[in-house]
Amino acid sequence: MEELSRLAVLGAGHAGPVIARLAIKAGYPVAIATSGDPEDIALITELVIPGARARWAADAVANADIVVLAIPLHRFLDLDPGLLNGKVVVDAMNYWPASDGVLTPVTGGGSSEIVARRLAGSAVVKALNHIGYHELEDRARPAGAPDRRAAGVAGDDPVAVATIAGLVDRVGYDPVRLENLRAGRVLEPGGPVFGTVLTLPEFERAMREDARSLT
Ligand SMILES: NC(=O)c1ccc[n+]([C@@H]2O[C@H](COP(=O)([O-])OP(=O)(O)OC[C@H]3O[C@@H](n4cnc5c(N)ncnc54)[C@H](OP(=O)(O)O)[C@@H]3O)[C@@H](O)[C@H]2O)c1
Numbered sequence: 001m002e003e004l005s006r007l008a009v010l011g012a013g014h015a016g017p018v019i020a021r022l023a024i025k026a027g028y029p030v031a032i033a034t035s036g037d038p039e040d041i042a043l044i045t046e047l048v049i050p051g052a053r054a055r056w057a058a059d060a061v062a063n064a065d066i067v068v069l070a071i072p073l074h075r076f077l078d079l080d081p082g083l084l085n086g087k088v089v090v091d092a093m094n095y096w097p098a099s100d101g102v103l104t105p106v107t108g109g110g111s112s113e114i115v116a117r118r119l120a121g122s123a124v125v126k127a128l129n130h131i132g133y134h135e136l137e138d139r140a141r142p143a144g145a146p147d148r149r150a151a152g153v154a155g156d157d158p159v160a161v162a163t164i165a166g167l168v169d170r171v172g173y174d175p176v177r178l179e180n181l182r183a184g185r186v187l188e189p190g191g192p193v194f195g196t197v198l199t200l201p202e203f204e205r206a207m208r209e210d211a212r213s214l215t
Helices: 015-025 039-048 057-062 111-118 133-136 158-171 184-186 200-214
Strands: 007-010 030-033 066-069 088-091 123-129 149-155 173-177
Touching: 007 015, 007 039, 007 057, 015 030, 015 133, 015 158, 030 057, 057 123, 066 158, 088 111, 088 158, 111 123, 111 184, 123 158, 123 184, 149 184, 158 173, 173 200
Parallel strands: 007 030, 007 066, 066 088, 088 123, 149 173
Antiparallel strands: 123 149
């Protein structure tokens, strides 16, 4: 059997555990971390994310090929970028001023571009951010299922994008590869597919209509 990449999921709130569960179901080895002591989430991890290992963030990242950022964006700004050097990083975060506060560096641009600029030593791919955590789990379907939905993948490094498209596919969504990280703005709050759970044709139509509305 093909050996899958090792995942570290940073964030054990709403989105992190769902992403961790989907990845475990798909066969990925998964570690999960908060900013604190893994002992604090050990029991809940065992109960809610069976198969995942609770770790210190630094240990989870050190042992991972792919790091999923499922933490509030304002907390990301405190994360040491060096920790993520050399990793494929999935930016599952969204800029949400109501909870993040006004983050001047992010205002007026794509938040993943800011994330990528801070993580210059990593390959950042925007994915798994635009579907709410309940739906993300409930709507996941195996490849070929008639009611399978689509999920966007955007990045500037084609190898990393292919890796994450594979992850998205395995966890239950038709991956839609966007041109680059900047193009991934359509996946962010205010974009045409944010907060929706669309089939592939619906997803592509929403993108086309958005592109037309901008011309
Ligand atoms: N909610 C959704 O439906 C959904 C879906 C897709 C994407 N997202 C995005 O995912 C991000 C997280 O959302 P959420 O709703 O899951 O947030 P949340 O429920 O507030 O959970 C945030 C988690 O991040 C942890 N954390 C904070 N700083 C950290 C750090 N430096 N290292 C490791 N862990 C850290 C927190 O634990 P400690 O405070 O104990 O460290 C907590 O477990 C947001 O940007 C959101 O837009 C959310």
